[in-house]
Amino acid sequence: MLLTLFAFALALGLLVTFHELGHYWVARWCGVRILRFSVGFGPILARRLDRRGTEWALSAIPLGGYVKMLDDAPEQADPATRAAAFNGKPLAQRAAVVLAGPAANLILAAILYAMLSLWGVHEPVAVLAQPPAASVAAQVGVQAGDTVLAVDGRAVASWNQARWQLLEPLTSGGAVTLTLRAAQGAERSLRLDLPAQALSPDGPDPLRAAGLVLQAPQPRVGAVSPGGAAQQAGLLSGDRILAVGAQAQPSVQGFVQTIQAHAGQPLVLTIERGAAQIRLQVVPAAVTADDGTTQGRIGALIEAYQPQTLVRLGPLDSLWAGVRRTWDTSAFTLRMMGRMVVGAVSWRNVSGPVTIAEVAGQTARVGLEAYLSFLALISISIGILNLLPIPMLDGGHLLFYLLEALRGGRPVSERVRDAGLRIGMSLVFGLMFLALFNDFSRLFR
Structure with a gap:
């Protein structure tokens, strides 16, 4: 709980x-006077005044921060103070200051994704399981052991990348071409015509519904007991089980059940040891289980092995990958918002602080890579949300500036601004209520 909150x-x-630093940097560049920059909200715990007259503060509630500018100069102010007031700046500079906040979040996301690509991330290899017979994937010939190499001509290095590239065509519908490498090594391309599928946290996984499922973890030999059937058969720690008897690509549970069902009976195992495939014969020893039944045992710990690949790029490629991932995620987020408005996507996808806190804790437990990916995704969400043309948000201010530009530099009247702010406040509070409702619905269902 403490880790989740932290x-x-x-x-x-x-x-x-x-x-807020994005607003601050551009405001300073435009010559706007900054009165205060606070890390956190509420009562000020510590403060320092810099040579420009800006108060840097550390506040008690560590959930963000704010930048306070000189909006309007006092009536008796000198020319320099008037020139430093935000509302006295040209329209382009005011718009740049407002746009800088969301832009900073998108830039941060690109930097985080670039860091992950440069550092290198271990992700599952995109090896597919056998699709259900009635699924789209099965109908076009996807087989167990196929590795996804590209989606619509765009190379993918891992299952995470394949999922991301498939998410858009799965939710919007349409044709997608998969480049696959079979377990035997031959490559081929298959065209899947995908129906549009609903995206909902309570609904089925669109990939699973299409028959595109990551292969379950494979059984791998761990510690081998001296004198046991596994050692006598020649099994070594690290051997991966490719087949047991007539069962190819068994799951860990399937392998254990097969061994248990063949007490005293010889079984042929196909294993992978390094780059070689070896066939061995093992005879499970008959033992009496706690329930009185006779079961087979081979005297070896069987582990779950999921093939992983290290996805790592060079400095320039990492930077480009970060920018492209941020762009793709932003565009997908906007499309999902549009589909929510027309009812094509469930509003239950809207998440609030409770769900965000829960995911923050989960990714922090998994490791730094997962937590940085989470930070990048939330940073994009904050940036996109603030760009929506809703008064109260940065996008609402940009909307007013656009109207000002269309009116030949004449600002929107105070009456229109007040009406817009009331509408914007209603929309924001309504969205917050929906997010909290969805959060607590997930907690108590």
């Missing part, structure tokens, strides 16, 4: 503070 506070504090 991970959530760190994520929100870092991302919101970086958002």
Whole structure:
């Protein structure tokens, strides 16, 4: 629980503070006077005044921060103070200051994704399981052991990349071409015509519904007991089980059940040891289980092995990959929002602070790579959300500036601004209520 709260506070504090730093940097560049920059909200715990007259503060509630600018100069202000007021700046500069916050979040996401690509991330190899007979994948000839090499001509190095590339065509429908490598090594391309599928946290996985499922972890030999059937058969720690008897690509559970059902009976195992495939014969020893039945045992610990690949790029490729991943995620997020508006995607996909905190804790437990990926995704969400043309948000201010530009530089009247802010407040509070409702519905269902 403490880790979840810490991970959530760190994520929100870092991302919101970086958002506000975007406003701060561009405002300074435009000559706007910054009165205060606070890390956190609420009572100020510590403060320092810099040479420009900006107060840097550390506040008690570590859930973000804010930047306070000189919006309007006092009536008796000198010309320099008037020139430093935000509302006295040209329209282009005001728009740049407002746009800088969401842009900072998108830039941060690209940097985090680039760091992960440069550092290298271990991800599952995109080896597919046998699809159900009635699925789209089975009908076009996808087989167990096929490895996904590309989606619509775009190379994928792992299952995570394949899932991401398939998510859009699966949810919107249409044709997609998979480049596959069979277990025997031959490559081929298959065209799948996918119906549009609903995307809902309570619904089925669109990939699974299409028959595209990652191969279950394979059985691998762990510790081998001296004198046991496994040692007598020549099994070594690290051997991967490719087949047991007539059963190819068995799951860990399937392999154990087969061994248990063949007490005293010879079984042929096909194993992978390094780059070689070897066939061995093992005779499971007959033992009496706790329930009184006779079961087979081979005297070896069987582990679950999921083939992994290290996805790592060079500096320039990592930077490009970070930018492209941020762009793709932003575009997908906007498309999903549009589909929510027209009812094509469930509103139950909207998540609030409870779900975000839960995922923050989960990714922090998994490791730094997962947590940084989570930070990048939430940073994109904050950036996109703030760009929506809703008064109260940065996008709402940009909307007013656009209207000002269309009116030849005449600002929108205070009456229109007030009405827009009331509408925007209603929309934001409605969205917050929906997110919290979805959060608690997931907790108590």
